[in-house]
Amino acid sequence: MSSSLPPSPARSRRSGALTGRARVPGDKSISHRSLILGLLSVGETRIEGLLEGEDVLATGRACAALGATVERLAAGRWRVSGVGVGALKSPAETLDFGNAGTGSRLMMGVVGGHPIEATFDGDASLRSRPMRRILDPLEKMGALVVSAAEGGRVPLTLRGPNRTIPITYETPAPSAQIKSAVLLAGLNAPGVTTVIEREATRDHTERMLKAFGAEVTVEPHGAHGRAIRLVGEPELRATQISVPADPSSAAFALVAALVTPGSEIVIEGVMTNPLRTGLMTTLIEMGADVTLSDVHEVGGEEVADIVVRASRLAGVDVPPERAPTMIDEYPILAVAAAFAEGETRMRGLHELRVKESDRLAAVHAGLLACGVEARIEGDDLIVTGKGGVPGGGEPVATHLDHRIAMSFLVMGLASERPVAIDDAAMIATSFPDFVPLMRGLGAAIDVEGQVELHGASS
Numbered sequence: 313m314s315s316s317l318p319p320s321p322a323r324s325r326r327s328g329a330l331t332g333r334a335r336v337p338g339d340k341s342i343s344h345r346s347l348i349l350g351l352l353s354v355g356e357t358r359i360e361g362l363l364e365g366e367d368v369l370a371t372g373r374a375c376a377a378l379g380a381t382v383e384r385l386a387a388g389r390w391r392v393s394g395v396g397v398g399a400l401k402s403p404a405e406t407l408d409f410g411n412a413g414t415g416s417r418l419m420m421g422v423v424g425g426h427p428i429e430a431t432f433d434g435d436a437s438l439r440s441r442p443m444r445r446i447l448d449p450l451e452k453m454g455a456l457v458v459s460a461a462e463g464g465r466v467p468l469t470l471r472g473p474n475r476t477i478p479i480t481y482e483t484p485a486p487s488a489q490i491k492s493a494v495l496l497a498g499l500n501a502p503g504v505t506t507v508i509e510r511e512a513t514r515d516h517t518e519r520m521l522k523a524f525g526a527e528v529t530v531e532p533h534g535a536h537g538r539a540i541r542l543v544g545e546p547e548l549r550a551t552q553i554s555v556p557a558d559p560s561s562a563a564f565a566l567v568a569a570l571v572t573p574g575s576e577i578v579i580e581g582v583m584t585n586p587l588r589t590g591l592m593t594t595l596i597e598m599g600a601d602v603t604l605s606d607v608h609e610v611g612g613e614e615v616a617d618i619v620v621r622a623s624r625l626a627g628v629d630v631p632p633e634r635a636p637t638m639i640d641e642y643p644i645l646a647v648a649a650a651f652a653e654g655e656t657r658m659r660g661l662h663e664l665r666v667k668e669s670d671r672l673a674a675v676h677a678g679l680l681a682c683g684v685e686a687r688i689e690g691d692d693l694i695v696t697g698k699g700g701v702p703g704g705g706e707p708v709a710t711h712l713d714h715r716i717a718m719s720f721l722v723m724g725l726a727s728e729r730p731v732a733i734d735d736a737a738m739i740a741t742s743f744p745d746f747v748p749l750m751r752g753l754g755a756a757i758d759v760e761g762q763v764e765l766h767g768a769s770s
């Protein structure tokens with residue numbers, strides 16, 4: 313399990329201008345779904361640009377345990393020979409999802425929706441995360457929770473019915489993971505499964521189910537929501553997938569270039585699905601010089617090169633309804649806000665409390681450790697930017713959370729004194745090449761025990 317790795321302290325220092333071009337790895341959400349839909353369809357699914365992070369690799373192993381043949385042909389190029397929904401098998405061993413909420417929750421939808429049984433487990437972070445939000449709808453669909461840790465957490469054992477009951481389910485939180493688990497279980501239902509979300513969340517499952525041949529319709533629901541209907545028992549057809557670059561990983565290079573004086577970088581081929589671009593919208597409102605070029609389509613998703621120049625940023629008010637489109641980007645937005653002039657209020661961040669860590673608390677504590685003025689009011693995070701950050705405090709506690717680790721390493725690139733973090737190991741869950749990629753742009757980041765390959769000013 314990833315939590316058993318020894319911690320890997322790291323530090324970043326004030327850097328010269330960041331320059332050059334970079335390509336961040338494939339989108340994590342699409343990567344998980346490519347493997348899972350590959351498992352559920354008969355035939356050979358070919359994937360280009362798969363994110364080879366620990367989270368996605370755990371999903372690959374789980375797909376293999378359920379009966380698929382999962383092969384790595386070359387870097388980022390994978391082949392999944394699926395068994396189709398009829399031939400899934402109960403895995404002999406516990407499915408260890410390490411740090412991965414998405415992989416574990418989507419796979420619960422698969423197991424809880426099909427006549428198989430599996431035990432799910434993960435690291436200390438995953439063991440602390442709520443799974444009732446997934447188990448509740450699955451039980452309505454006929455799944456049995458054989459056993460679970462307190463509060464319905466992992467380790468848990470789940471058994472699916474012969475056929476699931478088609479239900480209409482309104483998600484209690486804006487969560488693409490809940491939506492996706494219900495839809496994946498609905499594949500085995502003799503009828504239509506409907507998911508209603510009051511706020512639209514990332515729609516990769518819907519788009520990809522269609523690409524694999526399922527009948528899915530999406531309609532607006534209320535002011536910000538959607539109703540998604542899936543016709544059960546489709547014959548999923550294996551297909552080819554090109555995974556575009558992950559906007560949630562691009563976010564770190566983007567903010568690093570904005571706050572590091574003199575920087576100008578290009579981040580290539582980043583997915584610009586509008587349900588993922590809330591951070592860019594917000595940064596542009598703050599005065600960021602961010603433009604898109606070479607806009608085109610990859611695998612049914614719009615992608616673009618993002619051109620970023622260092623900018624003077626001003627504080628803004630970020631409305632709560634924007635949260636689903638930038639849910640993983642608040643830690644790095646808080647870093648941008650710390651370098652801005654004036655107050656940034658990020659509203660409605662309750663979902664941040666149930667991520668890999670309590671991100672609201674972790675970001676707040678990290679900001680204070682770096683000498684930034686910040687406070688929490690209810691579910692809002694308020695950062696008072698003074699145009700610069702002192703840094704130099706105690707190491708920031710990352711709580712097994714990759715995004716906390718990367719965000720504070722970005723902070724140190726432009727703060728007066730270095731910023732240290734207690735552990736960089738979890739970065740490998742979503743962005744294994746983060747450190748070399750950032751160093752390639754000129755960032756001064758040192759990980760204990762690793763030699764710095766590309767230098768920057770100290």
Ligand SMILES: O=C(O)C1=C[C@@H](OP(=O)(O)O)[C@@H](O)[C@H](O)C1
Nearest residue numbers: 341414486487488489490639640
């Ligand atoms: O469906 C997905 O791929 C994801 C959904 C989001 O979680 P929630 O569904 O909990 O909002 C996000 O935080 C996660 O990184 C990826």
Ligand SMILES: C=C(OP(=O)(O)O)C(=O)O
Nearest residue numbers: 411412413414415640667
């Ligand atoms: C919340 C995240 O991932 P997951 O829920 O898959 O662990 C994330 O990557 O920021």
